[in-house]
Amino acid sequence: xxxxxxxxxxxxRYGKLAESAREAATRVGLAALxxxxxxxxxxxxxxxANCFGLTERQGHLGPLVNQGLGxxxxxxxxxxxxxxxxxxxxxxxxxxxxxxxxxxxLVVGAERLSHLDTLTATGYFAFAADSAFExxxxxxxxxxxxxxxxxxRAAYRTTPEMFGSIAVKNHANAxxxxxxxxxxxxxxxxxxxxPTVAAPLxxxxxxxxxxxxxxxVLAAREAVPRxxxxxxxxxxxxxxxxxxxxxDRPDLLGIPSTRRAAETAFxxxxxxxxxxxxxxxxxxxxxxxxxxxEDLGFFPRGTxxxxxxxxxxxxxxxxxxxxxxxxxxxxxxVSATGVGQVVEIFEQANGRATGREVxxxxxxxxxxxxxxxxxxxxxxxxRR
Amino acid sequence: xxxxxxxxxxxxRYGKLAESAREAATRVGLAALxxxxxxxxxxxxxxxANCFGLTERQGHLGPLVNQGLGxxxxxxxxxxxxxxxxxxxxxxxxxxxxxxxxxxxLVVGAERLSHLDTLTATGYFAFAADSAFExxxxxxxxxxxxxxxxxxRAAYRTTPEMFGSIAVKNHANAxxxxxxxxxxxxxxxxxxxxPTVAAPLxxxxxxxxxxxxxxxVLAAREAVPRxxxxxxxxxxxxxxxxxxxxxDRPDLLGIPSTRRAAETAFxxxxxxxxxxxxxxxxxxxxxxxxxxxEDLGFFPRGTxxxxxxxxxxxxxxxxxxxxxxxxxxxxxxVSATGVGQVVEIFEQANGRATGREVxxxxxxxxxxxxxxxxxxxxxxxxRR
Numbered sequence: 020x021x022x023x024x025x026x027x028x029x030x031x032r033y034g035k036l037a038e039s040a041r042e043a044a045t046r047v048g049l050a051a052l053x054x055x056x057x058x059x060x061x062x063x064x065x066x067x068a069n070c071f072g073l074t075e076r077q078g079h080l081g082p083l084v085n086q087g088l089g090x091x092x093x094x095x096x097x098x099x100x101x102x103x104x105x106x107x108x109x110x111x112x113x114x115x116x117x118x119x120x121x122x123x124x125l126v127v128g129a130e131r132l133s134h135l136d137t138l139t140a141t142g143y144f145a146f147a148a149d150s151a152f153e154x155x156x157x158x159x160x161x162x163x164x165x166x167x168x169x170x171x172r173a174a175y176r177t178t179p180e181m182f183g184s185i186a187v188k189n190h191a192n193a194x195x196x197x198x199x200x201x202x203x204x205x206x207x208x209x210x211x212x213x214p215t216v217a218a219p220l221x222x223x224x225x226x227x228x229x230x231x232x233x234x235x236v237l238a239a240r241e242a243v244p245r246x247x248x249x250x251x252x253x254x255x256x257x258x259x260x261x262x263x264x265x266x267d268r269p270d271l272l273g274i275p276s277t278r279r280a281a282e283t284a285f286x287x288x289x290x291x292x293x294x295x296x297x298x299x300x301x302x303x304x305x306x307x308x309x310x311x312x313e314d315l316g317f318f319p320r321g322t323x324x325x326x327x328x329x330x331x332x333x334x335x336x337x338x339x340x341x342x343x344x345x346x347x348x349x350x351x352x353v354s355a356t357g358v359g360q361v362v363e364i365f366e367q368a369n370g371r372a373t374g375r376e377v378x379x380x381x382x383x384x385x386x387x388x389x390x391x392x393x394x395x396x397x398x399x400x401x402r403r
Numbered sequence: 404x405x406x407x408x409x410x411x412x413x414x415x416r417y418g419k420l421a422e423s424a425r426e427a428a429t430r431v432g433l434a435a436l437x438x439x440x441x442x443x444x445x446x447x448x449x450x451x452a453n454c455f456g457l458t459e460r461q462g463h464l465g466p467l468v469n470q471g472l473g474x475x476x477x478x479x480x481x482x483x484x485x486x487x488x489x490x491x492x493x494x495x496x497x498x499x500x501x502x503x504x505x506x507x508x509l510v511v512g513a514e515r516l517s518h519l520d521t522l523t524a525t526g527y528f529a530f531a532a533d534s535a536f537e538x539x540x541x542x543x544x545x546x547x548x549x550x551x552x553x554x555x556r557a558a559y560r561t562t563p564e565m566f567g568s569i570a571v572k573n574h575a576n577a578x579x580x581x582x583x584x585x586x587x588x589x590x591x592x593x594x595x596x597x598p599t600v601a602a603p604l605x606x607x608x609x610x611x612x613x614x615x616x617x618x619x620v621l622a623a624r625e626a627v628p629r630x631x632x633x634x635x636x637x638x639x640x641x642x643x644x645x646x647x648x649x650x651d652r653p654d655l656l657g658i659p660s661t662r663r664a665a666e667t668a669f670x671x672x673x674x675x676x677x678x679x680x681x682x683x684x685x686x687x688x689x690x691x692x693x694x695x696x697e698d699l700g701f702f703p704r705g706t707x708x709x710x711x712x713x714x715x716x717x718x719x720x721x722x723x724x725x726x727x728x729x730x731x732x733x734x735x736x737v738s739a740t741g742v743g744q745v746v747e748i749f750e751q752a753n754g755r756a757t758g759r760e761v762x763x764x765x766x767x768x769x770x771x772x773x774x775x776x777x778x779x780x781x782x783x784x785x786r787r
Contacts (some may be wrong), residue, residue: 073458079778304467394479
């Protein structure tokens with residue numbers, strides 16, 4: 020097994036793209052290669068994540084991206100795993116690089132949704148849940164995550180301010196991130212006054228629909244003896260699954276795929292949760308950040324929402340979470356989200372996260388969930 | 404690099420599924436594992452190919468299939484590469500197994516299109532071409548392959564009977580294949596009398612839209628010391644790309660991605676085209692079979708259509724091509740097609756292709772194209 024490094028990264032600003040997913044994917048792919056100081060012709064394989072291309076009338080995105088990079092002969096594949104599509108693409112790239120099948124791989128995630136109205140987009144999103152048993156009965160993701168939030172609230176007697184503190188923190192971080200969709204802070208009062216979307220979720224518990232694209236370059240250590248940037252060493256790249264429908268889970272107080280992926284990832288990395296300096300976790304709703312922090316092993320069950328209110332996960336806290344702003348405020352361009360988390364970790368490690376720096380970048384974790392946890396990816400990165 | 408074996412296979416009949424792609428994928432997945440004599444819990448990763456799930460209101464198919472198999476905790480990923488989606492999924496599975504990341508992997512391709520009318524389906528297919536430069540200007544796949552056929556006809560002065568001989572042969576093979584969509588022979592007179600779809604392509608030059616699902620089980624040799632069936636040893640699993648739009652190709656007398664993938668595959672397998680006993684090639688249109696046979700190195704340029712008319716590629720000819728009936732007559736359930744080709748090779752090797760046996764099953768090749776060749780997969784298999 021070869022050591023794999025992230026050696027370059029790039030992202031669009033999240034929000035509304037004037038270009039197609041194809042164009043954005045090509046643009047960030049070129050930018051990531053440029054950042055890595057790697058010529059496109061050195062790339063052995065590309066991995067493209069894009070969920071809703073059919074709504075843009077364009078599937079089969081890989082060869083088009085490669086053509087834009089000037090390497091049409093290079094194999095490419097599109098990878099889908101709902102909201103964890105690009106972390107799944109990163110995992111495939113990792114397997115190719117670590118297994119010796121490619122020396123350099125490019126991973127691109129791109130999504131454009133702003134051409135759809137919100138109801139249509141919500142409907143498309145729901146196809147990532149168990150359509151037969153959830154979506155057809157009226158469940159959309161705000162409703163499904165509200166069910167999780169309600170179970171948590173009932174079990175642990177949380178207050179709205181605990182969830183609100185996550186929204187306030189992630190907006191504060193996003194305000195310092197030029198890639199972020201929402202570059203403004205919100206107050207607790209604004210959070211508390213925001214309308215209910217699906218009880219107990221308020222508007223500011225929910226991430227936005229975003230357009231966006233992000234890319235990273237992965238390479239075998241021996242292929243890039245002198246990387247242009249401070250590389251991230253991939254210490255673990257792990258995926259796991261769980262029953263897609265909430266009705267098929269033993270309990271609603273955690274995401275079983277996150278727990279399994281995290282256990283395996285820490286074991287493979289020979290690390291423990293307390294070793295991690297900061298993490299980007301999947302906070303499509305504030306309850307998702309709470310569950311992630313407990314499932315990943317950072318906090319005991321039933322305590323993460325309280326820790327958030329106490330500032331433990333703020334940028335200057337003991338364990339900064341989502342310094343990028345997270346899905347909640349940086350935004351959630353579905354297929355770009357997972358690789359976008361790695362862009363943030365790369366920028367922090369390279370001293371490029373100006374104004375939102377975290378103190379410790381020695382070890383970082385990225386956690387990306389598909390749907391309500393039918394799929395999950397956990398990546399652990401280390402500085403050299 | 405570990406040796407990887409195909410140790411089990413299963414397929415629905417192609418044509419019209421009464422069930423969803425999810426249900427069909429689960430059913431053939433279970434059947435392939437049963438065929439291999441492998442318990443689902445032995446599977447380390449599943450790979451699912453499905454292009455048009457959004458039209459069935461279901462994406463994120465992997466966890467649903469795994470749940471149906473009773474292994475919801477196992478990671479899964481969906482892979483898309485247009486009409487080569489499931490051979491791309493097989494390649495990912497190969498990389499995982501050969502690289503030591505999984506001992507046993509399940510590859511499933513499934514597609515349901517019969518709920519769409521033909522014009523809508525043709526439109527969705529066209530999204531796999533270069534939408535911006537081809538589909539938006541009115542090009543659909545019959546038109547694009549007609550362009551290739553016209554170039555070939557002009558360069559080599561072929562007769563309609565040469566192309567017709569491919570349709571007649573593939574229908575004759577499909578008539579002996581219980582998995583086939585069209586289980587009846589056609590005559591040359593029927594071919595010649597069939598209406599023009601896109602000149603010079605007649606109706607019987609074109610494959611149908613089919614529903615269907617197919618699955619194979621891939622395993623590391625050391626994981627299955629005593630396989631239940633005669634395994635196929637994967638001697639090469641290679642993918643390549645090319646500019647998606649025909650306008651961006653240097654010439655139209657071949658598919659550059661096929662040529663590159665084939666050259667690499669033969670080199671890795673330490674074999675030459677003349678070693679191959681039979682092949683399943685991508686004949687979405689009769690011209691596609693002609694180009695494939697030349698690009699794969701089986702026949703010199705400009706001769707494959709003539710060889711077909713002379714019977715060289717018939718089941719009792721020197722090099723049987725598409726004994727299954729091919730996309731042309733077995734059918735083309737987009738994301739099931741590539742892995743379905745491997746099902747045929749497995750059945751031939753296991754003496755289960757009753758009534759359509761080919762003489763030599765020592766080495767076989769599977770060739771699967773995405774769109775007009777933006778992507779291509781070539782797999783070479785050997786008996787133990």
